[in-house]
Amino acid sequence: MKILKRFLLVLLLVLIATVAYNYPKLNLISGFASKNMASTVFIAERGAESVVQNENDMPLIRLADVSMGKAKAKASVFGLMQRETICREGLGCVLVNEEYDASKIPLKPKRTQLKNNLPFPYGNNGKKDTVFDNIEYDKLNDALDYAFSNYETQKTRTVLVVYKNEIVAERYLDGFDEETPILGWSMTKSILGTLYGILQYEGKIALDHKPFGDDIRMKNTKMGITLNHLLRMQSGLEWDEDYASISDVTKMLFMESDMTLAQAKKKVIAPPGEVWNYSSGTTNLLSGELRKQFDTHQKYLDFPYTALIDKIGMHSMLIETDMMGNFVGSSYAWANTRDWAKFGLLYLNRGNWNGERIFSPQWVDYVTKPTEHSDGVYGAHFWLNAGGKYPDVPKDLYSANGFQGQRVFIIPSKDLVVVRTGLANEDAFDSNVFLRKIVSAIK
Template identity: 65%
Template sequence: MKIFKRILLILFVILAVAVYFNFPKLNFISGYASKNMASTVFLTNRSAESVELNDNDVPLINLADVETDGKSATASVFGLMARKAICNEGLGCTLVNKDYDPDIKIPVPQRAKNENDLAFPYGDKEPKDTVFPNVDYDQLQKAMDQAFTNNEVQKTRTVLVAHKNQIIGEKYLEGFTKDTPILGWSMTKSVLATLYGILEYEGKIDLNEPMLLEGWEKDDRKKITLNHLLRMQSGLAWEEDYTSISDVTRMLFMDADMTKAQGEKKAIAAPTEVWNYSSGTSNLLSGILRKRFKTHQEYINYPYQALIDKIGMSSMLMETDMKGNFVGSSYAWANTRDWAKFGLLYLNKGNWNGEQLFGPSWVSYVSEPTILSNGTYGGHFWLNANGKYPDVPRDLYSANGYQGQRVFIIPSKDVVVVRTGLAEDPDFDINLFLKNLLAAIK
């Protein structure tokens, strides 16, 4: 009997310790589950059942129970730590906390739909029926099909290949179409950075001018420039760990104002001395962008007026935090063709149907390897300069997002490839995928 009681006591202690250390994580589990459910149902019109069985079916997140009512979702884990995400037209869905005030209204973007009779990419009409003699279309189709084989592991949802500004192949998983918005996750970082490329081309910013945010003038942070932030080499402390209670999980699932977390961190090194990937840095850049405008309405309008609507990405929506800041690290949605338009803008070096949005030098800037990134990172874009994908041209650069969201830009092949899904390397072999696709384009 004594042995049995001792075993029970030990089990109780183990359980108590586990609860003590993991209880705070419930906040993030509930937060992720409610936010992802609300946004996906509200923005894509997919069913809550589909989201639960697929998008939210990841370790820990699948512990959450989620209820929806069309414009919000509430999640909890075994009835504990309930979190709610609320949706608004034009702004997407926002994870709210106890400080949420529904009477505070965030300005809604003033959109301008690009109405014309042009075919893709410069309009929304169906792509021209173009046949390129250098493309083996049977081989291309086979390569796209292979991206969907064994799809319980690869989890591919959409693939699009564009060559010389024309779609030469696209394929969609059942339940997804050319009109289905896809969450880009960290591909949003590349969209945000592009706004700075536009401002630079217009002569409105200097990438090498120190930022001098409030409090930075007192220490080594006074040397930090936009260039350092865009290249993730500011030297500011930041922990980008999604498996624990870290800087990034606190920011995404607790902060009402996501633009502040990175700016409040101390410097652990001088600029350029370290390279450290940071979603906090991207949201800091969103906050710096906001300070450029006199009104909140001007800030909310800017990404759409300067970039998104200008190139006809009418399906794209950038979600905001509780304070109305764009979550530039993570929350842009667009259908696969609109993600392809973004890649084609870069393939065309910033020129869109005759209008120059940013200069060719900006393309060189974002695709130039950043010091200490081992050739993998440029200016808010990922690179293949070190041959990470050995069977793919080294000039490839890409917008990358969680679970294998990708916009690949390959100048030497005049190709843009979009792939979306719920898995990445090694479950989805990017090198093999691109190798097979590019083999069809001579």
């Protein structure tokens, strides 16, 4: 009997220790589950059960119990750490806390619709049925077959291939189509970075601008950090981008009311330019700096849409805001697959959109120039193949990348834009094989 009591006591102590150790994580688990559920149902208009079985079916996240209300969702883990997400028209969904004032009607972006009878990409009137003599369509279809094979592992949802501005291949998983908004996760960073390219082209900002001040004597402090350093993830500020633990990025996304401040509060660990450290906090700091370029919050909310998103007809795109009304530029842009492709085509065409210049050609050269200390994998808010990450694909490839394999690949030498979305990263989905098959189809 004594042995049994001792065993039960040890078991109880282990259980208490386990709960105590993991208790802080419950905040993040219920926060992720609530936010993901609300946004996917409200923005993508997908069923709650599908979200439980797919997006929220991840280690720890599946422990959360989620309930839906009208434009809101609540989640908890074993009844603990309940988190609520509220959805607002034009602003998406946001995790709220006790400071949230539901009676206050927030400002929302003013949107315009591009009206013409043009097909993709310069309008929304379907697509051309051009057949290119130099494309081996059987090989192209083989590439799509590969992408959609073995769903339990690869989890591909949508694929779109655009050659010379025309859709040459397109496929969707059951339950998805050309109108279904997809969360881009960190592909949003490339959208946010592009807004700086537009401001630079308009002569409204310079990349040597120093958000923290311009005292040249302060080399080893925040004073020396420029927009260029931030766009290249070279600020020298401390940041932990770990999604599997309680880290800087998870605390920012699921606990902060104002996400633009998270990176700014971190200490300096290296002089600007001396290290490369990928940071979602940096992009949201840039979102906060973008707000300072406008004299009203309404103008800030309108700018991404009037200057970029609606101007090139990406009408399905929506960038969610945090509780303070700042765009979550690190992570929360939604758009259908064709609209993500339009973004890639804007870059393929070096900032020219059907005769109208959105940003300068030199901006493309800037974002695709390898950042020092990144081993050729990163430019300025875009990922690169300059270092040969994809050995069987042209090295001029660059891309907007997001969590779970969201990708907009741009291959200038092949006149290609390729979009792939899904729920599996490159450890499960081999982008090199997929892209090699597509490139080999172009003679």
